[in-house]
Amino acid sequence: MPESPTRTVVISGATDGMGRATALERLRRGDTVIAIGSNGAKGRSLVAEAGAGDRLRFIQADLSSLAEIDRTIGEIKQHSGGVDALVLFANRQSPKRRETPDGLEHTFALYYLSRYLLTRELTPLLDASSNPVIISVAGVGNKAGEIHWDDLQLTRRYSTIRAQLQAGRANDLLGVAVAKHCKARFVMYHPGFTRSGDTGMFNPVIRLALTVLGKVAARSVASAVEPIHGFIDNPPEQPLTAIDRGKHVDPSLRTLDPAAADRLATVTEELLKGL
């Protein structure tokens, strides 16, 4: 049983898909939720559907922007004395390479760097909880892709998949690094192909193919997020847990290399100092 009957949960990417479903269920269970997303209309629709009064705070922010991440963290600190669970969903695919106002490749900034910064900056609030947990929903267990150490911003050979895989592997390494020194337990969770995900950025042919494939091969959002509630209510004992489609991931996997995790943390700090 959880030590505290209700929890304060921060969710990045809470306005759609799995993040939205998680937010609604946490509210239904009596938790307080801080929901982050970039789309104001979707945020307002979440607030209306939840009907949770002041237990739900929506922060509209573009998490690909460092200034917006900073503002978001400031708002969270202003309104919360502690955070029991930080659940990270925010991601969006970019068919073409594009840069954020900070000059970073968009997928790197949104999918990896926002998770890095939210984790780093919310650590004091997580430390204030008796049983804190961070859950990063991404693609752990997947061995495809790599960190392009000499071209993290993918200036040379960009593709949507290359960018997604690099940021996914970076998130794997983030979990390994954070688990070494944080009180909060870190859970990396790969739900598998799920009937969610914005496809609006793709051409109509790809969109149709993804919709059809989703109908026949993907799992429901409700079943994909179910384990997340278990992690929030009863955080695992061990510092790091990695689950790929229901199975524990071998921690000796090449993509979870502790030396690479330290290297990425150092490179990320240097990058941030230069911005």
Ligand SMILES: NC(=O)c1ccc[n+]([C@@H]2O[C@H](COP(=O)([O-])OP(=O)(O)OC[C@H]3O[C@@H](n4cnc5c(N)ncnc54)[C@H](OP(=O)(O)O)[C@@H]3O)[C@@H](O)[C@H]2O)c1
């Ligand atoms: N769906 C799958 O099959 C699948 C499989 C494996 C892993 N995953 C991973 O699971 C996570 C959630 O996936 P999903 O299918 O639930 O995605 P989704 O339905 O597309 O939801 C993505 C969320 O991210 C938010 N977001 C996107 N850009 C943002 C920005 N610039 N600033 C702030 N928030 C932003 C969106 O909110 P706004 O629109 O309001 O910005 C939305 O709430 C992702 O990390 C994805 O890679 C998904």
